[in-house]
Amino acid sequence: MRRSLAGAAMTVMLALTSAACGGAEEPVDGPVTxxxxxxxxTQAQSERLVKAYNSTHSNQVKLTVIPTDNYxxxxxAAAGAGQLPDVFASDVIFVPNYTSQGLFLDITDRIAxxxxxxxLAPSHMSLGTVDGRRYTLPHTLDLSVWFWNKDLYAKAGLDPEKGPxxxxxxxxxxTAVQEKLGGDGTVHGTFFGGNCGGCYVFTFWPSVWxxxxxxxxxxxxxxxxxxxxxxxxxxxYRDLYxxxxxxxTAKEEQGPTWTGFFPRGGIGVMPMPSTTLGQMPADMEIGVAPIAGPDGGESTFVGGDSVGVSSTTKHADAAWEFxxxxxxxxxxxxxMAKNKDVLARTDLAGNKYSAEDPRVVLINSLVAKGRTPYALRFGQTFNDPQGPWLRLAREAVFGDVSRLPQLNAEITKSLQQ
Structure with missing residues (x-):
């Protein structure tokens, strides 16, 4: 993927006579689409933003949603053909690769x-910065947090108002939930995606930080x-397993369904994406806590998407306006806040909508404390099911821990390719 992006970006750069400032702005009469x-x-959030913008502005945005696996x-392909859209979003993890290949327009002065x-969300802004120049803004944010089921806690003799x-x-x-309520197999103490590289980084790494x-x-x-x-x-986690x-089924869980277990009411406590809070059953009493380290602290993996103006746009001003x-x-x-989404700005964490739910205020407050790790080869190393990270994580939790130094060296080798 890195080679294809590099080749695509080179084609873009050769096609442009003014790559540093993007395609030449075309003069227009009247509104621009x-x-x-x-x-x-991130379809739902993107559609809401575009709809609201289009209803209040003369310039318009035409949104195309692409399946995540094909994105x-x-x-x-679009970069190689010089046919990138005016604006495109990206999983924040892949932004460093795109910026390093010149696919986004430099918007440093506009942001300033x-x-x-x-x-603006610091982790997203950091990954969109190269050599002090800024190329993207936060678009959507998804944070890893701990959810606990208050009803199960009460039944297990735990304080339902006190999470970990x-x-x-x-x-x-x-363990208490499992021991008190797990006899019939319908209730389990916790759950995680044990065969999913992205699940591990999203839910385990915050405890390290x-x-x-x-x-x-x-x-x-x-x-x-x-x-x-x-x-x-x-x-x-190995001890829990x-x-x-x-x-x-934790050992076999590959990712697509790992967040589907908690809403069914049979999991005591587990790491979850913050965006799922608004999708929980209305009658389920849920507590939310920051992910902590073994002995305390708090952090979160700040995921989601960043968005930027493409380096080939002919409508940079209209794109930036949006x-x-x-x-x-x-x-x-x-x-965003009206729909219980995590905000892209730390100064608005306690807005009038979020203030109605202390859990949402907590989630928004974690944006300033969380991290988004930087690596040009993040996808190939940590997300790829055939990559070295998943092999290390599975050995650490289910297999031979003596292999960790060797497998860790393979991760480093992948990162440096």
Whole structure:
């Protein structure tokens, strides 16, 4: 994928005579319609933003939603043909690759003029910055947090209003639910995606960060996943699995259905995407807590999408008008917060809609504390089911822990290719 993006970007650069500032702005009379692409994973939020913008602006946005699995190949093909849309979103993890290949327009000066520039989600902004130049804005955010089922806690003799404050407490509470309620096989203490590389990084890594540890070096080229900060987290989950607290299918769970178990009411406590809170059954009493390290702290994996103006656009001004609006007070409060989405700005965490639900305020407050790891080869190394990270994680939780140093070296090798 990296080679295809590199080749695509080179084609784009050769086709442009002014690559540094994007395609030449075409003079227009009257309103402009710009094109935007997004992946299906963020379709709902993108559609809401586009609909609201189109209803209040003379310029218009035509949105195309592409299946998530097909999104990266479509971007690469469009870049190679010099036919990128005016605006496109990307999983924030892949933004460093796109920016390094020149697919986004430099919008540093435009961002600097925003009065709330310092309140934009820091992790998203960091991954969209290369050599001090900025190329993207936060588009949608999805944070990893712990959900607990208050009804199951009460039945298990736990305090339903007190969730875990450490990973060790998480394990203790999950075990209590399993021991008290798990006899008939319909209730389990916890659950996780044990055969899903992306699930592991989204839910396990925050415990490492909360403990003050790291999973990679700052350049994203050296893996630190065989260090004590990570191995202690693995050990806690391994113990839960061996005690049959995690449910019988955790080892095989590949990702597509891992968030579907908690809403059914049979899981005591588990890491979940924050965006699923608004999709939970209305009658389910759910507590939300930050993910903690073994002995405390708190952090989160800040996922979601960033969005930028493509380097081939002919309508940079109209494209920027839309992007700037998406992070405005109006869009963030009346579109995103109104629908219980995580906000792209830290200064609006306690807005009038979020304030109605303390759990939403908590989730929004974590944006400033969470992290999004940087690595040009993140997808190939950590998301790919055939990649080295999943092999390491599965050995650490289900297999031979003596292999971790060797497998960690393979992760580093992948990151450096």
């Amino acid at each position: 710009i094109s935007m692409w997004t992946r299906a994973a 990266q190949p479509r971007i690469a 003029a925003l009065p709330y520039k310092d309140a 404050a450490t990973l060790k407490e998480f394990a203790e509470q999950a 909360a403990a003050g540890g790291q999973v990679m070096d700052a350049g994203g080229t050296t893996s630190l996943n065989d260090r004590p900060a990570m191995t202690e987290v693995f050990e806690i 061996e005690k049959k607290v995690t449910g019988p 992007l700037a609006w998406t992070v405005s007070d109006e869009a963030q409060i009346e579109v």
